[in-house]
Amino acid sequence: MQVKKILTRSCIAALMFGVFSHAAMADQLDDIKKAGKVRVAIAMGTPLFSYADDKMQPTGSDVDTARQLAKDLGVQLEIVSVTNAARVPTLQANRADLVIADLSITPERQKVIDFSTPYAVITIIVGGLKNIAVKDYKDLDGKRIGLTRATVNDTLTTAQAKGADIVRYEDDATLITSMVTGQIDLFSSTPSNLQEMQKRAAGKNIELKFAQKDFELGIALNKNQPRLKEWVDTWVKTNMKSGNLNTIYKKYHGRDLPASVQNVQ
Template sequence: MKNLAARLVTGLLALSACFASQLSSADQFADIKAAGKLRIAIINGLPSFSVTDPKAGFTGSDVDTARLLAKDLGLTPEFVFVTNADRIDAMESKKADLIISALSITPEREQLIAFSVPYSSIALIIAAPRQYAITSYADLRGKKVGVGRNTSNGSLLKQNSNGVEIIEYEDERSLIEGYLKGQFDIISCQHATLKEINNMVSDRRLEAKFIQREFQIAVGMRKSERALREWVNNWVVSNLANGRLNDIFRRHHGHELPESVLPKQVVPRRI
């Protein structure tokens, strides 16, 4: 009987803790809504995703996604500008409520924060001038490669290459400037960054050599905010199904979201 009573007490305590956690999550979501604004960690300077344009202002697929999400939640978006390296820190220090900034889902990041279902994707590539014969990581041995700090492509580069001098930059703008200044000739980046560099140079134009990986990207949140995560998940699923997120992506990237992200019923037909 004593063992049974002990098990009942343990079970009740666990149930109570779970209920308290759910109430806390709901309270956090309520606090965000009561504040009237949604603080969104985002990079300013990631081509096609989030960049300040002289004519269009702050624009890109992540910018439009963030604004639409905040609008549907009935809140004003407040952008918290971060670098590649401090996106997670902005969440852990509670400077932001969400990360919407080309944040790829990785096991390492899942130890620190929670992710929504994927809303978009990013293809990461190795690029270099035409004269470089590069088809794999093995061809990078003995060479300098520029990459953003604390990025998925940087992690892939470190995991898969040996004898490579990896030069890390705090953000995409610094990475681009590093290439323009001749600090390296080989770059790990996304297609839009390659395009932006080629628009700025007449020689040393880059071409994609191989794809490192195509990552699904998602909204990042604190693990404790389960009520907010549930709302965001429902929002992403709904806006993938109705085509609004695909429209945003196509407008800024020039092509559809990949089939790995789109629900089957809205996958564009190839003609």
């Protein structure tokens, strides 16, 4: 009887191990195909990457990238609009399957989420009013500078400009408005946001001060999703090789992707 009980428990344990092992290997790719849609988190309000056009429809290089990905996957695109700070939390909470939202690939983020092969790049800059002399980080000491919270701008500027008074905003749209309306005189952001500020406040003489760093962007997904990651990586490489991703990027940003991104193997 004792032997029978031990054997029974062993069988149950083996069965449960198989169930949990299967669950652990489960992948969102099948769920996306079954649902017939892919939920993509996009940070709207980011000029050139993701914004509303004159008909209030989503557009930009990230939006076009998401549309092409959904089309090639054979499903509908559901845009999940998020702030910059909510990009990673939205993915972790499973409110989105992927994030295509000018999200830079950094070691800190790679600890909690996975990234695809780089599909684009973003340049981080410091800009501000022409009459303020700023050439590098040390010139920011004692000065007030605005940026968007939970971005590489935030991480980089916080680390390099320790003497600056940093004002953090929840999204790029609020940062742009603050600069245009004179709430701040300096900012850390992107060339596309600088262009938007110059367009909206032509008389304020807002200019580029110095470039901070170039970052590669990746399509983000949750960890332990091997089949979905493999599909997305293959999709990026295929569309990079065909020139589709470069065409999308150049359409909005007016320049080609760097060779280091285009020549990915």
